[in-house]
Amino acid sequence: MEAGIVGLPNVGKSTLFNALTSAGIPSENFPFCTIEPNVGVVPVPDGRLDTITQYIPPQKVIPAALRLVDIAGIVKGASEGEGLGNKFLSHIRSVDAILHVVRCFEDDDITHVDGSVDPIRDIEVIDTELMLSDLATVDSALQKAARNAKSGDKDAKARLALLQKCQPVLAEGKPIRNLIASGSLDPEELKALKSFGFITAKQVLYVANVDEDDLHGEGELVSRVRARAEEEGGAVVPVCAKLESELAELDDADRDEMLESVGLEEPALAALARAAYKLLGYQSYFTAGEKEVRAWTIPIGATAPQAAGVIHTDFEAKFIRAEVYTLDDLVQHKEEKAIRDAGKLRAEGKAYVVQDGDICHFLTGA
Numbered sequence: 001m002e003a004g005i006v007g008l009p010n011v012g013k014s015t016l017f018n019a020l021t022s023a024g025i026p027s028e029n030f031p032f033c034t035i036e037p038n039v040g041v042v043p044v045p046d047g048r049l050d051t052i053t054q055y056i057p058p059q060k061v062i063p064a065a066l067r068l069v070d071i072a073g074i075v076k077g078a079s080e081g082e083g084l085g086n087k088f089l090s091h092i093r094s095v096d097a098i099l100h101v102v103r104c105f106e107d108d109d110i111t112h113v114d115g116s117v118d119p120i121r122d123i124e125v126i127d128t129e130l131m132l133s134d135l136a137t138v139d140s141a142l143q144k145a146a147r148n149a150k151s152g153d154k155d156a157k158a159r160l161a162l163l164q165k166c167q168p169v170l171a172e173g174k175p176i177r178n179l180i181a182s183g184s185l186d187p188e189e190l191k192a193l194k195s196f197g198f199i200t201a202k203q204v205l206y207v208a209n210v211d212e213d214d215l216h217g218e219g220e221l222v223s224r225v226r227a228r229a230e231e232e233g234g235a236v237v238p239v240c241a242k243l244e245s246e247l248a249e250l251d252d253a254d255r256d257e258m259l260e261s262v263g264l265e266e267p268a269l270a271a272l273a274r275a276a277y278k279l280l281g282y283q284s285y286f287t288a289g290e291k292e293v294r295a296w297t298i299p300i301g302a303t304a305p306q307a308a309g310v311i312h313t314d315f316e317a318k319f320i321r322a323e324v325y326t327l328d329d330l331v332q333h334k335e336e337k338a339i340r341d342a343g344k345l346r347a348e349g350k351a352y353v354v355q356d357g358d359i360c361h362f363l364t365g366a
Helices: 014-019 047-055 083-092 119-149 156-172 176-181 187-194 220-232 240-247 251-260 266-281 304-311 314-315 326-333 336-339
Strands: 002-006 038-042 059-064 065-070 097-103 203-209 235-239 280-290 292-299 317-327 346-348 359-364
Touching: 002 014, 014 038, 014 065, 014 240, 014 266, 047 280, 047 292, 047 326, 065 266, 065 359, 097 266, 097 304, 119 156, 119 220, 156 176, 156 187, 156 314, 176 187, 187 251, 203 220, 203 266, 220 235, 235 266, 240 251, 266 280, 304 359, 314 317, 314 359, 326 359
Parallel strands: 002 065, 002 097, 059 292, 097 203, 203 235, 280 359
Antiparallel strands: 038 065, 280 292, 317 346, 317 359
16 A cells, blocks of 8 residues: 655654654655655554464564655645646556644744645645646546547547546546535546546545644644544544654653653554555454464455455455455464364455455465
């Protein structure tokens, strides 16, 4: 899963990125500190892996991974090239989801590009630029699609019809994800939509950058962002980027002690990863053995062959059956042999829908 971190300049994107990835990227108090996108891959915290390894000690543990792309600050006029905007916007097109960092704290010592803190205004600046960028893409693609459709080609006609659905939505100042949410696109159109790389078709998770006096995001500024997200069907995670930076420099024991002292149960990465999974409709299943215990990311509703295909494409094509048990089964019976002897190791076929937390073995043909 890949997420792009966006926002206005100087709202804490790079500070957050540094904290999550410990990458040491500069995060100074001036706009456009980040120019080229910085990329980091971070493990997704999952306590179930620890439980599995208590009963099946492996040589290595591989958690699910989240790839983060820290994209330079976007300013008003970015879709027309302001602040090197077009270059920055192009970096967002390949990600699965957008983490939109919004400043939700007052601090006279930290400059805001617009001179004051107003998270809704900031959100609208970014949204407008992303929609204008997508509209320019649609307008350009429409001309080519119209020429190709004149040949009578079925695919070209379908592509033109899809673009004609997208254009008025963007022209009204609404993101393409609203069109998706309306249910007016069929499966083929949804598939074709991905080929355009529309930014506003992506799901957005708002990251409210708070100060240490509002770690749970109960203040008025975060409440406004939360109301906005609810209108859009999105979500909000409050994060104190400054605190997360301090936590990232501590060892596990000191980190846990500091978290407890401020009333938090876990670092921000865990909450962000869970929220991103939920927003995108993802879940994890596990494979477990002496060599490795590993978490695999799949869409909710994936069948056993599709889940096997995440490991290797051949596994989906040559799938025979899956052997499945739950974490509760493992905790109760302590080992796989006892689970099998108790009749809890289930044999599932091609129609089986893998559940979050399933522990699976896949049997495939030659």
